[in-house]
Structures are given as C-alpha cells and as structure tokens.
Amino acid sequence: xxKSHAELEGTQIxxxxxxxxxxxxxxxxxxxxxxxxxxxxxxxxxIFMAIFAPWIVAxxxxxxxxxxxYLSPGSDGHWLGTDQYGRDVWSRMAHGARISLFVGISATAxxxxxxxxxxxxxxxxxxxxxxxxxxxxxxxxxxxxxxxLLIVAILGPSIVNTIIALSIWAIPSIARILRSRVLxxxxxxxxxxxxxxxxxxxRILFKHILPNCTAPLIVVGAMEIGTAILxxxxxxxxxxxxxxxxxxxxAMVSEGQEYMFNAPHLVLxxxxxxxxxxxxxxxxxxxLRDALDPKTDINK
Amino acid sequence: xxxxxRPLLELEGVKxxxxxxxxxxxxxxxxxxxxNGITLDIMARETxxxxxxxxxxxxxxxxxxxxxxxxxxxxxxxxxxxxSKVSKAKKMQLKRDMQMIFxxxxxxxxxxxxxxxxxxxxxxxxxxxxxxxxxxxxxxxLKEVDLTEEHAERYPHQFSGGQRQxxxxxxxxxxxxxxxxCDEAVSALDVSVQAQVxxxxxxxxENHDLTYLFISHDLSVIxxxxxxxxxxxxxxxxxxxxxxxxxxxxxxxxxKTLLSAIPSFTVNERKERLKLKDTDxxxxxxxxxxxxxxxxxxxxxxxxxxxxxxxxxxxxxVACHEV
Numbered sequence: 192x193x194k195s196h197a198e199l200e201g202t203q204i205x206x207x208x209x210x211x212x213x214x215x216x217x218x219x220x221x222x223x224x225x226x227x228x229x230x231x232x233x234x235x236x237x238i239f240m241a242i243f244a245p246w247i248v249a250x251x252x253x254x255x256x257x258x259x260x261y262l263s264p265g266s267d268g269h270w271l272g273t274d275q276y277g278r279d280v281w282s283r284m285a286h287g288a289r290i291s292l293f294v295g296i297s298a299t300a301x302x303x304x305x306x307x308x309x310x311x312x313x314x315x316x317x318x319x320x321x322x323x324x325x326x327x328x329x330x331x332x333x334x335x336x337x338x339x340l341l342i343v344a345i346l347g348p349s350i351v352n353t354i355i356a357l358s359i360w361a362i363p364s365i366a367r368i369l370r371s372r373v374l375x376x377x378x379x380x381x382x383x384x385x386x387x388x389x390x391x392x393x394r395i396l397f398k399h400i401l402p403n404c405t406a407p408l409i410v411v412g413a414m415e416i417g418t419a420i421l422x423x424x425x426x427x428x429x430x431x432x433x434x435x436x437x438x439x440x441x442a443m444v445s446e447g448q449e450y451m452f453n454a455p456h457l458v459l460x461x462x463x464x465x466x467x468x469x470x471x472x473x474x475x476x477x478x479l480r481d482a483l484d485p486k487t488d489i490n491k
Numbered sequence: 492x493x494x495x496x497r498p499l500l501e502l503e504g505v506k507x508x509x510x511x512x513x514x515x516x517x518x519x520x521x522x523x524x525x526x527n528g529i530t531l532d533i534m535a536r537e538t539x540x541x542x543x544x545x546x547x548x549x550x551x552x553x554x555x556x557x558x559x560x561x562x563x564x565x566x567x568x569x570x571x572x573x574x575s576k577v578s579k580a581k582k583m584q585l586k587r588d589m590q591m592i593f594x595x596x597x598x599x600x601x602x603x604x605x606x607x608x609x610x611x612x613x614x615x616x617x618x619x620x621x622x623x624x625x626x627x628x629x630x631x632x633l634k635e636v637d638l639t640e641e642h643a644e645r646y647p648h649q650f651s652g653g654q655r656q657x658x659x660x661x662x663x664x665x666x667x668x669x670x671x672x673c674d675e676a677v678s679a680l681d682v683s684v685q686a687q688v689x690x691x692x693x694x695x696x697e698n699h700d701l702t703y704l705f706i707s708h709d710l711s712v713i714x715x716x717x718x719x720x721x722x723x724x725x726x727x728x729x730x731x732x733x734x735x736x737x738x739x740x741x742x743x744x745x746x747k748t749l750l751s752a753i754p755s756f757t758v759n760e761r762k763e764r765l766k767l768k769d770t771d772x773x774x775x776x777x778x779x780x781x782x783x784x785x786x787x788x789x790x791x792x793x794x795x796x797x798x799x800x801x802x803x804x805x806x807x808x809v810a811c812h813e814v
Contacts (some may be wrong), residue, residue, distance in 0.1 A: 380598040387557055388613040388662070389586035402603040 217409075220482030227478030233471035241288040250279035252286040252438045261454045272456050274447065280460055283438035287461070290439050291468065294354055294432075295419040301358035302419075303412055306365025307401075313366065314373025315396055324370070327363040335360050339422060340431060348431040356426070357419045368411050372404045406483035410476050417472030424465045440465050497571065498532035499670060499702050500556065504565035505529045507548075507555050525551040527726035527781075528565070530800070535669070538696065538703040540717030540734065542710060542749065548726035549706045553672040556704065557589050558582075569670070587617055590663035594675035596655035600647040606633075606658050607643025613665040632661040636691060653684035660691065670702045677712055689716055710753050714738055719806075722746045727781045728800060732807040742803060742814045744788045780812065788813050 221227045240247070249268070256277035264272040264280075271280040313323040330338065342356035376382065377400060385395050426432035427441025435442060440461040447457030506529075508522040525548040533539050541549045554560045556567050558574055567574045574585055593599035600609055610629045614620055620628065630640045636657035647655055656676065663671055673692070677685040689712065695701060707713050713720055713734075720737045722730040722745060730743040741747045744765075751765040767785045780786070783793040790813065798810045 380593050380595055381601045383554075383559060384591070384593060384599045384659075384662070385601075385612075387559055387586070387591045388666070389583055389616050390612070391616070394616070399601050399604070403601070 217479060217482045221475075221478050224478050224481070226474055227482075230471040230474035230478070233467060234475060237288050237292060237468055237471070240285045241292045244282075244285040244289055248279065248282035248285050250282045252278060252282040253436050254278060261450065263454070264456050264460075271460055272454070274443075274454070274457050275450055278438075280456065283443060284440070284460060284464060286438045287440045287443065287464075290350065290433055290437065291420045291423055291465075294350060294357065294423045295416045295472075298354045298357035298419045298423075299361060299412055299415045301354065302361025302365055302415060303408060305358065305362045307369055307408065309362065310366035310369025311373055311396060311401065311404075314370040315377060315392075315400065320370075323366070327366055330359075330363045336422070336425060339426060340429070343426060343431045348426075348434060350433050350437075353423055353426055353432045357422050360422065361415050361419065365408070365411055365415065368407050369404055372407050373400055376400050376403045410480040410483060412476075413479055414473055414476035417469040417476065420472065421465065421469045424461075496534065499535040499570065500533040500704075501568040501571075502529050502531040502533075502556070502565070503568070505552070505555060505562055505567060506564035507551050507560055507562050524548075524726045526555060526562075529723075529726075529728055530565075531721065531728070531731070533670075533702060533704065535702055536696070536700055537718045538705055538716055540713040540720040541704065541706045541723060542708060542713050542720060543723035543729075544749075545708060546725075547723045549723050550674050551726075552723070553591065553674050553704055553706050557591055557672055558585070559591070583617065587666040588668050589670045589672070590666065590668040591672045591674060592656075592659050592663050592676045595679050596652055596659050597647075597679075599659050600655060602647055604647075605643065606645055606647065606650075609647075609658065610643070610662055610665055613662060617666055628665065632665055635664065635695070636661045651684075652680050653688060656680060656684075656688055657691065660688075660695070664695065664699070667699070669700070670704070672704045672706065674706045675708070676705070678707060678709060685712065692716065710749060722749065725781050728808070728810060729782065730807075730809045730811075732809075736804070736807055740807075742807070742809045743782075743811050744786050744813070745782050748787075780810075782811075 221231065256273070258277065259266075259269070259273055260275055260277040262269050262273040262277075264270060266272055269279050269281065271284065273279055274283070309323055309327070313320045333341075339353075339356040339360050342359060343352050346352040346355065382395060382399060385399055390399075423432055423439070424441030424444070427439040427443075428445040430442070430445065433439035433442060435446070443461040444458055444465075447454070447461070451458050505526055506524065507526040508524045511521045511523050527548070529552060531539075541552065543549050551560060555562045556574075562575065569585060569589065572581070574582075577585065600606075604612075607629050610632055611625050614625045614628060618625075629643055633640060633642055638654065638657055638661070642650070642654075642658075647658070650658065656679075659676075676692075677688050680688060692703065692705075693716065696703065703716075705713065705716055717734045719731065719733050721728060722737070722743065724745050730737065730741070730746045732740075732742075737746065738750065741750050748765040748767055765787065768787060779792075779794040779796060780789075780798050783789045786793065793812055796812065798812050800808055800810045801814075802808050803814060
C-alpha cells in the first residue's frame with residue numbers, strides 16, 4: 192500500500208465544514224427563519240420585561256390611586272391606562288411577565304425532569320414500559336385543566352402550587368415523546384456497538400441515548416412553556432393561581448371583565464399579551480423542531 | 492493450522508429462536524429458528540467466512556457468539572470457557588477479547604460523539620489508563636487504520652463511508668481483541684473502498700494475530716478473505732470447506748446454486764445458472780432437510796430424514812443426502 196487510504200479516498204471529504212454543535216446549528220437555522228426570529232424577539236422582550244420590571248416602570252404595580260381610576264391607554268403618565276383601583280396597567284403587565292415566565296419556565300423545567308426520567312425508563316426498560324405508560328395514559332385521560340384544577344384544589348391556590356400542578360400536567364406528553372425517541376435510538380446499531388464493547392446501562396443511557404434525544408426535548412420544552420403560560424393565566428382567571436392583588440395576567444383579565452364595557456383595555460391588554468406570548472413560544476418551538484429535526488441534521 | 496491445537500472458539504449445537512406470534516387462544520408460541528444447531532470450531536488466526544442469503548441467521552450467529560443475543564440451546568466456548576457461564580469479571584474480559592465490526596458505518600457510530608471520544612470509550616470502560624495514555628492509544632489506533640490525529644476532533648458525519656468503517660475497525664481494535672466478528676463489514680461500501688478495507692483487515696490480522704468470523708452475502712469478498720467458508724441455509728449448516736475447495740468443488744445443491752449466481756464477465760465462460768424452486772414455505776419442513784422445499788435435487792427421503800453432517804473429504808463437511 193503505497194499511499195495511505197486517507198489520501199487515496201478521503202481528501203475531498205477531509206476539508207469539509209467545521210464541526211458544528213447542535214446548538215450552533217439550531218441558532219443558525221432559527222436566524223434564517225423570519226417568523227422564528229420575530230417570535231424569538233417577542234420572547235426576549237418578554238424576558239427583558241420580566242427581569243427589569245422594577246426599573247422600566249414608573250409606578251408600583253400594587254399602588255392604588257383612587258383619584259385616577261379607569262384611565263384609558265395613552266393617558267398622561269399611564270400609557271396603558273389604569274384599572275378600577277387606579278393601578279398602572281403597564282406596571283402590572285411588566286410585573287405580570289415575571290409571574291408568567293417564572294411559572295412557565297419552572298413548571299416546564301420540572302416537567303422536563305420528571306418526563307425525562309419516566310420517558311427514559313419506559314423506553315429503555317421494557318418491563319417498566321407497560322406500567323409507566325398506563326399511568327401516563329390515565330393522566331392523559333383527564334382533561335388537562337381539570338387535572339391542574341384538581342391538584343391546585345388539593346394543595347390550595349398559590350404560585351408554587353400552580354407550578355407543581357403545571358409540571359405534573361406537562362409530564363405525560365414529555366415522557367411520551369421521549370419514550371418514542373428512546374425506542375428509535377435504542378434500536379440503532381451504535382447502541383449495539385456500545386454493548387459489544389461492554390458499556391454499562393447507565394453509560395449507554397446517559398452518554399449515548401439521552402444526548403441523541405435532546406432535540407425533541409428542546410422542542411417540546413419551548414412549546415410547553417407557552418402552554419404553561421396559558422394555563423397559568425387560565426388558573427389565574429379562575430382564581431386558583433396567583434392570588435390578588437398579585438399582577439397576574441389571567442387574574443387581570445378576570446378582574447377586568449366586570450368593567451369590560453367601560454374600560455375594555457383592562458381585558459384586552461392582558462388578553463392580547465397572553466395570546467402573543469403563547470403564540471411566540473409555539474412558533475419558536477415549531478421553528479426549533481424544523482431546525483433540530485434529526486432527519487435533516489444528524490446524518491447530513 | 493496445526494492439527495492438535497485447541498480451537499479458539501468452539502460452538503456446540505448453538506440454537507437461537509425468536510417468538511413470532513402468539514396464537515391468542517392457545518397461548519402457544521410459534522418460533523422462528525434463526526440459528527438452528529451450529530456446531531463449529533474456529534481456530535486461532537483463521538478467517539472463517541459465513542455466507543448465506545439474507546435472513547439465514549448468519550448475523551444472529553455472530554451476535555450470539557458475542558453474547559449480544561442470548562442463545563437458547565448449545566454452548567459457545569472461547570478458549571475452553573463457556574461464555575454464558577462465566578463470572579462477571581471474566582465476562583468483561585471476554586468483551587475485550589471478542590469484538591464486532593458492523594455493517595452500516597453510518598449507524599454504528601454515535602452521531603453526537605466525536606471520533607476521538609468514541610475510540611476512547613472502550614479504554615474508559617475497560618482500562619485504568621490516564622488521559623494522556625488514552626490519547627496516545629487513540630492516536631495510535633487512528634494511525635493504524637490510516638487516519639490521522641486531526642480526525643479525532645471530527646464528528647462521524649464528516650467522514651466518508653470507508654473512513655467511517657475504519658473508525659469502526661479502530662474502535663474494535665482498541666482493546667486488543669483476539670476474535671472479531673465482521674458482520675457484513677464491507678457490504679455497505681463502494682467496491683473500490685471495499686478492496687482497501689479488506690486489505691486493511693488482512694494486514695491487521697497479520698499484525699495482531701486476529702481471528703475473524705467474516706459474515707457476508709458477497710461471494711467474491713468471502714472467497715478473497717476466508718480460509719474456510721461455512722454456507723448457511725435457514726439457520727442450518729449446509730456446507731463447510733476450505734475456501735478454494737468450496738469454490739471449485741461445491742457439493743451441496745444450495746452452494747452450487749449460490750456459486751452459479753456469481754455473474755461472470757467473460758462471454759465464453761458462460762456458466763449454466765442453476766435455479767431454485769420457488770416456494771413460500773421457506774421455513775422448511777420440520778421433519779426433513781430444511782432445504783428440501785427449494786432443492787432441485789430433492790428426493791422423497793429428503794422430506795422425512797434430516798441429512799447428517801458428514802465429512803466427505805478431510806475438512807469438507809456437507810449436510811445432504813444426495814452427495
């Protein structure tokens with residue numbers, strides 16, 4: 192063998208594109224998609240609002256001013272108007288973003304942890320598959336909002352309990368998606384190859400199967416945040432989430448509906464913001480799904 | 492091959508079957524016998540080729556030897572110890588001694604793992620080498636399969652098929668094994684690349700005293716690389732002979748048909764193509780010769796008697812009544 196094999200065969204491939212990580216690739220894809228970019232900007236604005244709420248508003252969200260109630264948007268000093276107690280709507284919206292995002296993200300994070308554990312176990316260990324999936328089916332059979340109501344009703348209405356309820360709500364769908372992905376990955380030859388070199392179960396599970404399941408997890412995570420924000424608002428609207436006078440978007444809609452005809456902005460503003468925010472997370476999740484689709488990226 | 496040498500690997504009546512469907516009322520399971528009684532010795536440093544049509548159980552045989560599948564009956568002995576009855580520590584040693592190279596180089600490497608990492612992993616699992624020692628070994632492995640150190644930092648999808656298969660080979664070599672199952676190891680590659688990889692297999696065999704079980708459906712590849720060849724039909728052994736004997740003097744009708752199917756490139760040398768009978772009943776009769784339903788030479792007694800595994804010439808075994 193005169194020349195090495197690499198020279199004979201591989202020269203044209205050797206200088207291929209630099210290794211790109213999953214994250215890099217995803218960011219690149221998302222930036223190329225205009226809708227995804229817009230949704231990302233909306234999400235970032237929301238995060239900005241949540242983090243800097245106390246510094247970007249002029250009024251305390253809880254401060255009442257009974258001499259300036261029901262001000263319309265565009266009023267002097269209150270560009271989104273005031274509510275029935277004269278509280279600044281803009282300030283309440285900004286602080287509400289804190290609650291929504293905090294609940295949405297932490298419920299999703301907890302749901303991802305629980306769903307990952309259950310999904311990995313069900314997908315990898317066939318003996319436990321039946322039991323775990325039947326329990327999840329049972330949870331699926333409940334209407335989601337009813338399940339959340341039930342949990343909050345048992346635990347009592349509060350933000351922490353909302354998070355617990357919503358994370359339990361998120362677990363079944365996350366676990367299912369992960370399980371099906373694990374079932375696919377586990378059948379691939381590189382897993383057999385790992386077994387043949389004597390890799391232990393934990394090693395195969397956490398170093399080979401889980402990393403190959405991250406894409407669907409990220410996608411479902413992004414979507415789940417949107418769902419959780421909506422659910423937080425729903426629970427808030429029903430009076431089972433954050434308790435008044437906390438500036439929670441759903442609770443604001445609920446409080447504002449009494450005055451819907453005199454001061455429609457009290458309902459419209461939080462309503463529209465909830466919609467935009469959920470829409471943004473769903474769009475973003477969709478874009479991520481395209482960007483991270485294993486069929487289009489892994490073996491390319 | 493020295494006659495009184497102990498074989499490296501001894502297979503004794505190895506059977507592996509899978510349940511296919513359960514008849515709901517009777518709870519009786521039907522089985523498909525993927526490997527149906529293989530008895531075989533593999534000597535150190537030889538290459539035993541296994542051929543057969545797809546679904547004949549050749550891959551299952553390889554996987555069963557490596558304990559990736561549990562066997563139902565029979566035994567596999569590596570250096571005289573039964574692989575299914577060893578202690579846990581010994582089992583790990585067996586995993587080091589016996590390795591596998593897979594058919595699809597695209598699927599057999601973790602797409603999320605850099606190549607250097609993939610080669611390091613067997614060392615992490617089995618040895619207590621330090622990081623720099625592992626690094627040295629990885630570089631040495633890459634060199635051995637004609638890749639370079641820079642390749643360690645790349646992901647599998649950045650390589651060509653042939654290169655990827657070399658990475659698979661390097662991974663199998665990482666633990667200095669003695670026995671390697673090559674499961675259709677070159678079938679997914681272009682013909683030009685096939686030749687290089689086969690040469691690599693041969694030079695590695697010389698340098699590392701390797702023993703191969705080389706599984707393929709490609710008759711020319713098998714002929715080129717094997718010392719002895721086993722022909723399998725539906726999980727059964729049909730014929731076993733040294734490579735040149737098998738190609739020049741095939742005895743079993745199935746072997747003859749297989750060989751007649753090799754395309755010939757010279758006009759004058761046109762061979763008569765033997766044909767198999769078509770049948771749906773591929774599972775074969777329970778009582779007789781498994782090949783009987785498709786055999787062009789079948790006689791009545793083939794339906795009722797299972798042919799014996801006979802040595803018709805030294806080293807040439809065949810299972811057929813009509814030979």
